[in-house]
Amino acid sequence: MVHSDPISTDNEGEQRDSESRLQQxxxxxxxxxxxxxxxxxxxxxxxxYANAQALGDVCDGINATDGSGANCHMSSVACCxxxxxxxxxxxxxxxxxxxxxxxxxxxxxxxxxxxxxxVLCLTGDDVSAGDQPQSRRVFDFDALHLLRTAAIMRDRxxxxxxxxxxxxxxxFLGAAANPFVPPQDLRHLRLxxxxxxxxxxxxxxxxxxxxxxxxxxxxxxDMGLHERVHILVGVGPLRSERAAEFMRSRVPGVHIPDAxxxxxxxxxxxxxxxEGIRICVEIIEQVRQIEGVQGVHIMAYRQxxxxxxxxxxxxxxxxxxxxxxxxxxxxxxxxx
Amino acid sequence: xxxxxxxxxxxxxxxxxxxxxxxxxxxxxxLLKRVAPAGWRERVFVWSEEVSKGYLFNCQMCGQCILxxxxxxxxxxxxxxxxxxxxxxVRQNGHCEVIPEMPCVWVQAWRRDALMGRYGGExxxxxxxxxxxxxxxxxxxxxxxxVDVERPPGWSTIELEEIESG
Numbered sequence: 001m002v003h004s005d006p007i008s009t010d011n012e013g014e015q016r017d018s019e020s021r022l023q024q025x026x027x028x029x030x031x032x033x034x035x036x037x038x039x040x041x042x043x044x045x046x047x048x049y050a051n052a053q054a055l056g057d058v059c060d061g062i063n064a065t066d067g068s069g070a071n072c073h074m075s076s077v078a079c080c081x082x083x084x085x086x087x088x089x090x091x092x093x094x095x096x097x098x099x100x101x102x103x104x105x106x107x108x109x110x111x112x113x114x115x116x117x118x119v120l121c122l123t124g125d126d127v128s129a130g131d132q133p134q135s136r137r138v139f140d141f142d143a144l145h146l147l148r149t150a151a152i153m154r155d156r157x158x159x160x161x162x163x164x165x166x167x168x169x170x171x172f173l174g175a176a177a178n179p180f181v182p183p184q185d186l187r188h189l190r191l192x193x194x195x196x197x198x199x200x201x202x203x204x205x206x207x208x209x210x211x212x213x214x215x216x217x218x219x220x221x222d223m224g225l226h227e228r229v230h231i232l233v234g235v236g237p238l239r240s241e242r243a244a245e246f247m248r249s250r251v252p253g254v255h256i257p258d259a260x261x262x263x264x265x266x267x268x269x270x271x272x273x274x275e276g277i278r279i280c281v282e283i284i285e286q287v288r289q290i291e292g293v294q295g296v297h298i299m300a301y302r303q304x305x306x307x308x309x310x311x312x313x314x315x316x317x318x319x320x321x322x323x324x325x326x327x328x329x330x331x332x333x334x335x336x
Numbered sequence: 337x338x339x340x341x342x343x344x345x346x347x348x349x350x351x352x353x354x355x356x357x358x359x360x361x362x363x364x365x366x367l368l369k370r371v372a373p374a375g376w377r378e379r380v381f382v383w384s385e386e387v388s389k390g391y392l393f394n395c396q397m398c399g400q401c402i403l404x405x406x407x408x409x410x411x412x413x414x415x416x417x418x419x420x421x422x423x424x425x426v427r428q429n430g431h432c433e434v435i436p437e438m439p440c441v442w443v444q445a446w447r448r449d450a451l452m453g454r455y456g457g458e459x460x461x462x463x464x465x466x467x468x469x470x471x472x473x474x475x476x477x478x479x480x481x482x483v484d485v486e487r488p489p490g491w492s493t494i495e496l497e498e499i500e501s502g
Contacts, residue, residue: 123418126434159490181428
């Protein structure tokens with residue numbers, strides 16, 4: 001990787017000594033679990049804590065979305081700062097939709113100062129996907145510009161303009177991948193580009209189609225990419241066939257095979273939620289067997305309470321050693 | 337517009353035209369600089385690019401043309417302005433997330449890149465951020481003057497290192 005060559009940096013040496021607990025888990029060879037926090041439509045920090053609480057005990061990182069689906073919620077920087085303060089391990093999602101390069105670089109510094117060590121660099125859903133499609137779309141950067149700029153700030157200690165930072169941020173940098181949409185046969189090449197731009201971990205779009213994902217991973221392995229980046233597979237429980245239909249028709253980039261929708265449709269109404277969780281657990285069990293998969297990223301939209309159950313039923317064991325590596329989370333109820 | 341789709345799907349022909357134009361203009365450029373004032377050059381080039389590249393590629397006049405690195409498909413037609421696409425929002429039919437009736441320009445770019453000879457494979461190159469100051473200026477003159485390859489200083493620190501380390 002380009003950025004692991006410590007050439008002429010002031011903060012060399014420090015650079016690999018990451019403060020990211022998520023990175024430590026992945027480098028330790030453990031199967032990592034991250035989950036998505038639903039950023040509240042609220043000015044009350046308690047709402048962030050309430051959503052994070054269900055996730056904190058079973059996750060190695062909690063993603064705070066940045067206006068997911070182009071809908072406005074509490075900002076990801078604020079959610080992450082609150083989570084960091086409470087001892088959680090936040091993953092800051094940054095989208096290029098709403099801010100230009102000046103704002104983004106400022107936010108990266110601010111987030112680092114507030115204790116954020118993980119950044120997920122995204123292009124972002126278009127404004128037309130959300131409830132304020134009248135907005136101006138920015139997209140000054142794309143996800144790869146964002147990745148590399150964050151890497152430049154960290155490794156070179158400068159802004160994109162070349163102006164020096166007094167203290168550079170120390171980030172574990174991530175990116176998204178969506179193997180499930182066209183051009184499926186070329187998606188691994190864009191992943192390679194993201195690694196070149198600085199991605200160290202990947203969280204994929206929702207996986208409901210394991211054969212497509214397997215084919216993607218074969219190409220990834222053929223290029224040796226799985227040895228250069230930590231891959232976490234996106235999963236999530238579907239509440240009903242209606243929720244599935246909504247997601248695949250309205251949420252950009254989500255592919256759900258008919259078989260999954262039909263399975264939910266056939267399930268009696270009161271058992272649909274349970275069936276959705278069962279499907280999610282099955283998918284986790286399947287993707288875990290694929291070489292190069294190092295974790296899962298659980299996106300349980302408005303179902304945070306289901307996440308601990310999913311982790312437990314998927315048989316993902318939480319190691320004692322990992323608890324000790326997470327001194328800040330002194331919460332009870334960690335599962336072994 | 338009539339014929340432009342036919343041409344767009346012949347990236348090999350277009351890249352040959354591009355390469356020939358580049359050689360010709362590189363030869364002519366010193367002469368042009370001597371006989372034509374800068375303002376005149378800019379106006380004539382901008383006008384001719386608006387007409388020719390507008391017709392061929394639906395050119396958005398970003399002033400830093402990378403067509404030969406994107407399968408001779410203009411990336412600025414992407415509603416998200418991606419320089420390193422496609423994004424994860426592509427529809428199952430290969431169309432754009434934002435404009436459902438439009439094929440994703442980046443899916444087209446990757447497909448056409450695979451058909452190209454001289455510049456084929458360049459779509460894998462990581463493209464730097466767009467220099468918005470060059471909007472509405474002549475990409476040809478920016479290329480001849482070397483303006484289009486200028487990078488933000490921070491970005492250059494990494495690119496230079498890549499060149500040195502091979």
